[in-house]
Every structure is written in C-alpha cells, then in structure tokens.
Amino acid sequence: MIRPVAEEDAPELARIYNHYIVESVATFEETPVTAADMGARIAAVSGAGLPWLVSTADKRLTGYAYATAWKPRSAYRFTVESTVYVDPEAVGQGTGTALYKDLLVELRRRRVHAVLAGITLPNPGSIALHEKLGFRKVAELKEVGYKFARWVDVGYWQALPGKIPDCPDTC
Template identity: 50%
Template sequence: MRECIRDAKEGDSQQICQIYNYYVETSGATFEEQLVSQGVMAERIVSIQKQLPWLVFEEAGEVLGYAYVSPWKERSAYRFAVESSIYVAQQAAGKGIGNSLYQALLARLVDYPIATVIAGITLPNPASIVLHERLGFNQVAEFERVGFKFGNWMNVGYWQRQIKTEEQINHCLNKD
C-alpha cells in the first residue's frame, strides 16, 4: 500500500473530522464536547497553515492521522513556542503512524523560528506519554482537575521539547 505524509489540504477536512470527532465523543484527549463540522475543520486547517505546518498521514487515499502545531499563547513574548496536536484514526492506532507524523512535524519545524514545542496530555494516557518521551519531550507540569468531561474531572500534564537554541532562532530570523 502507498503511504505518505504530506501537507493537509482543505479537502481533507471531512476525513480529519471523522478522526477528531471520534475523540470528541469518546475520549478526554480533547476537551471539546461538541462535534466539529467539516466547514469549521476546513477553516482551522487554512488558519493554521497561514503560519505553521499541518500534516496528514495518508494511505491508499485515506487520511489515517494528522498533526499540527499552533501558537502556544497569543502574547508576542510567546512567539517562539508552539503547542502540538496529533490524532490517529482509532482503527489505525498502534501502527507507528503517530510516531511517523510527529517526526515529520518536528523535522518541518527546522525552517520555522520555533524554540520549543509543548504538548498537553490529558491524564492518564500512557501511550501518548511514551510517544512524547521517545521523541525527547520531558514532563514539565501537571494541572489537577482542570477539565471536566463525561462527568469526570481530568488532569492535564504538559511535556516540552526544546528544538532550537537562541543562536539557531537568530539564524532563522536573519535568513534573507
């Protein structure tokens, strides 16, 4: 079968919605509680890609996962930090797709003035923790009872990976 990791397209929004809405309905992996429409997802893709990468893992024409980064916070002092998001289709979990996507996403960030990537993980989630730690992320925080979904309070841990030094950031900013 032919598989590839490529930039997401607006036309991927339906398949991305199917992946994401599974987690909205069944999991604390996202704190969204309402299903996301194809139109809203298409807007999210376009909005993110104006400044940062959004990738999909495709096999035989089917999107089986996606990953992207978004600004960590709006204030300008946070401009060198992003938050990563990654979702794999439920039927494709455990096949290495998340690892492949994440590695491609991190490789793509080489061209961006990004110093650190932050990942929020609803706890417990051993598979996500293992994935992040294998990729060099370290846990830096845990917030207790910050999400309430499915009648339960949920903790969120934060993992962080430094991907560039100050010198490397300056080089990115001065490439012209």
Template identity: 45%
Template sequence: MISLRDATPHDGAALAAIYNPYVADTVITFETEPVRAEEMAARVSEAQESKLPYLVAIDDTTSQVAGYAYASKWKGRCAYRHSVETSVYLDRNQCGQGIGTLLMEALIERLRAAGMHALIGGIALPNEASVGLHERLGFKKVAQFEQVGHKFDQWIDVGYWQLILPET
C-alpha cells in the same frame, strides 16, 4: 505504506471523521460537541495563515487519511512567537502502527526549519500512548495541572510535555 503531505482545507471531512470519535468517546480532547468538516477546514487554513505546519498521513493502500498532526500558537503575545503547541490524532483503526511517530517526527522537523524553539504537548491524563510517544521523541514532562477539565462527569488532569529544539 504511509505517505505524508500538507493538509488542505479539502481534508476537513476526513479530519473531522478522525477527530470526532475522540470528542464523543474520550477525554483526550476537551471539546464536547462534534466538529463539522467546515470547522476543521477553517482550522487548517488558520494554521497555514500562521505559517505553521498541518500534516496528514495517507494510507497509500486505501488513499485515506490515517492521521494528522499540527502546530498551533502557544499564546498570542509576541514573546511567545517561538513556542507552539503540538497535536496529533490518528484514525483509531490505525493506532499502534508507528503513524503517530512518523507524523510527529515530520512535524518537529518542519517546526525546527521554521525557527521554533519550544514545542509543548498537552495531554489529558491518563494517556499512556500519548505520553509514550512524546517521551520517545524527547519531550520531557514539565507540568501537571490537576482537575482542570470536566467531561463525562469526571475531573481530568492535564500534563504538559516540552521539547526544546537546539539553536542552529
């Protein structure tokens, strides 16, 4: 069973342990150096200071963090204040079990309650799992930038998926 809770800076080491294999082995993230636990803790604090959700999924059988999802500011200018970028990462041993969906559904509900309007997911391509997750949740592809990232001696395209939340 999986339970969700708000992340805290104390989760920094667990978040780094999930994230760093993506840094080291994939083009899913464009970071190229491992992220220290302290940096992940700072990222959690930054989201909280911005009043944006940062959620963790806990595997109740092991009490370990199985994944996380968060929102960050899309852009810094004031008119963008109702738009956020969403991100989700799973422990690679936990993929395919519905945890990403659970996290993203909860994140979307938190963002809806916070009055957000446009949710944007940037996806390094190809990434069938992430595209499938976003599209199942109602995100629509709105853009693709060609060869904007370079990692592991290859150029990488990035697609953007957007979900507009209806006004309440």
C-alpha cells in the same frame, strides 16, 4: 505517506477528531465538529505560517499533526503547542511517530524553539509517544477539565526541537 494538509481533507479530519470528542477525554471539546469547522482550523494554522501534516495509507487519511501558537504575546512567538490525532484503526502502527517526527522537522525549519504538548491524564500511549521523541514532562494541572461526569488532569510535555538528540535525523 505524510504530506501537507489540503482543504479537501477537512471531512476526514473531522471524522478522525470526532471519534476522540465522542469517545475519549483526549480533547476537551464535547460537541462534534463539522468539515467547515476543520476547514477554518486549517486556514488559521496555515495563516499563522505553521505546519499541518496528514498521513495517508491506501488513499485514506490515517492521522494528522499540527502546531498552533502557544500564546498571543510576541515574546512567545517561538513557542508552539502541538497536536496529533490518529485514526483509531491506525493506532499502534507508527502513524503518530511518523507524523510527529515530520512535524518536529518542520517546526525546526521554521525556527520554533519550544514545543508544548498537553496530554490528558492518564494516557500512557501518548506519554510514551512524546517521550520517545524527546519531550519531557514539565507540569501537571489537576482537575482542569470536566468531561463525561468526571474531573480530568492535564500534563504538559515540552521539547526543544533543535536540542533533541540526533535531530533532525531521528525527528
């Protein structure tokens, strides 16, 4: 089931996200976050009028996806950056795809024109997910992050929700 985030989801969101902070370069954060941190992030996304969705299975959070403003200047107001994280136990079960499809529908409803996704490289699973949903690679930034004693590249993928084939039926 996919639904809008609730404030009481913050501890589970922190649990999922902290796995990626501690175990991977999927995020460049290096210090685990608290439930209060996640609560503040939920409030910021909600306050910006953007969607934050969670997926659940057996009453347990299995992932989340949300969008934030890409840049603060007014001409960028129709562009967002998307984020999706899946509980490691739910990876490969379609959770990320389902979350992203619903997120893209919500963004289209909000008249978002462009969605950007930053992906640390290499990351074939995330690339496959984004490209399956209509995102295309538009940039690659070399050695812009330093985590776990190594330099990490970031690629950017872009989608135009209103121009994804068959959207919203397949989004």
